[in-house]
Amino acid sequence: MGKNQRLGSCCVVRWSPVVFILAMIAWSYYAYVIQLCIYTVPRPAERVVYLVIYHPLLIMLLWSFLTTIFTSSAPVPPEYYRSAGEVERMRVVEMTSSGNNFQSLATKLSLFSRTSTGAVRYCEICECFKPDRTHHCSVCSTCVLKMDHHCPWVNNCISFTNHKFFMLTLVYTLLLTLYVTGTSLQYFILFWINWGDINQDMQELHIVFLCICSVVFLVAVCSLFCFHIQLLYYNRTTLESLRTPIFESGMDPNKFNVGHYANFTQVFGSTKLLWGLPVFTGLGDGVHFPLRNDERINQSLNKSNNNQQPIMSMKTVLVQPLVQSRSLDVQQSINDDDDDDERRRILMKPHRNDNEHEAENEISQSDNGASNVSLSR
Ligand SMILES: [Zn+2]
Ligand SMILES: [Zn+2]
Secondary structure (H helix, E strand, C coil): CCHHHHHHHHHHHHHHHHHHHHHHHHHHHHHHHHHHHHCCCCCHHHHHHHHHHHHHHHHHHHHHHHHHHHCCCCCCCHHHECCHHHHHHHHHHHHHCCCCHHHHHHHHCCCCEECCCCCECEECCCCEECCCCCEEECCCCEEECCCCEEECCCCEEECCCCHHHHHHHHHHHHHHHHHHHHHHHHHHHHHHHCECCECCCHHHHHHHHHHHHHHHHHHHHHHHHHHHHHHHHHCCCHHHHHCCCEECCEECCCCCCCCHHHHHHHHHCCCHHHCCCCCCCCCCCCCCCCCCCCHHHHHHHHHHCCCCCCCCCHHHHHHCCCCCCCCCCCECCCCCCCCCCCCCCCCECCCCCHHHHHHHHHHHHHHCCCCCCCCCC
16 A cells, blocks of 8 residues: 555544534534424424524534634744754763753753653654643644643644633533433423334434434533543643653642632633633643742742742742752653653663663663663762
8 A cells, every 4th residue: 555545544534533523513403403493393482592592502612623623733942942963962961071951951941841760851753852741642743732632533632722622612512412402302202202103204213313412422521521621620631630740859740730710711811701712812832831839949949049938939930940959960761651652762871881771771671661760870
């Protein structure tokens, strides 16, 4: 099979869930508007009310859904890009001098997240240092800012740029399926009770299946919505809920949790009138994120500055180095384990003989990316 053919079949597979959802929406529109409202509902006033409420909900759902699909993730800023050769040179300098280039770079770029070995996160495929909450998506083949997850139902990454649109898609799907279920239920029951007594026609079958499909979607989307509301509440992404982010101070699932309202406005913005519209209103740049107050950091920085201010602002914490230690002196860096297709790379390591290197490779291979070899200089 040629390369073009493989790409074509891959493209068809990736878009098929989207086509399925759009086909379901199109069929449900026909079943609800034509079969239920026009042919089945007897009272004109009831019919008008049903249609007047149904259409705005449908428009908002389609608007949110399509915006989620076609909003690309924001690119990683140019200053985060370093070629593999440059990183290698930095590593060599790191080993042959007393410098601490990686720590300096992490401080300069406000990189607080670390790999499981404590090293600065670097993507070898994109050849860039990963900003906090950024992950490499193997489907999209790029590093994605504040990546939540790759969603096959929209054939796109849910990330910093379209997180709000995704949440609104869930909200309007919930509202629409709830509304369709509520308004079609009495006719569903009527047809169900009289099932077999009268000749069933396509009209009744459409309404019966419409109600069943609405309930199925309602239950499925409701559970998904509850999960994502919880993530929003604690300011976590799906990936962070699966694997707790690591910082110099260790693993911390609540590092980005800066209060429930602030968490919400990071995604939905502070203009309440725009909360329900799928237009981008999120706060920040997708690269820098306010961190939860860390008393240890505050105390250490306050002490060093002889400053008696009890609590530093979030912004101050953001731009200051977390801990000026030498914890990164000797580290093995392994790119994020959740990025299956990322190769591993040693950013900082001491001079060792070949036997040691081979031994390390064995550990890495047997541990499937979870190894944490830390050697003392
Ligand atoms: Zn990448
Ligand atoms: Zn993706």
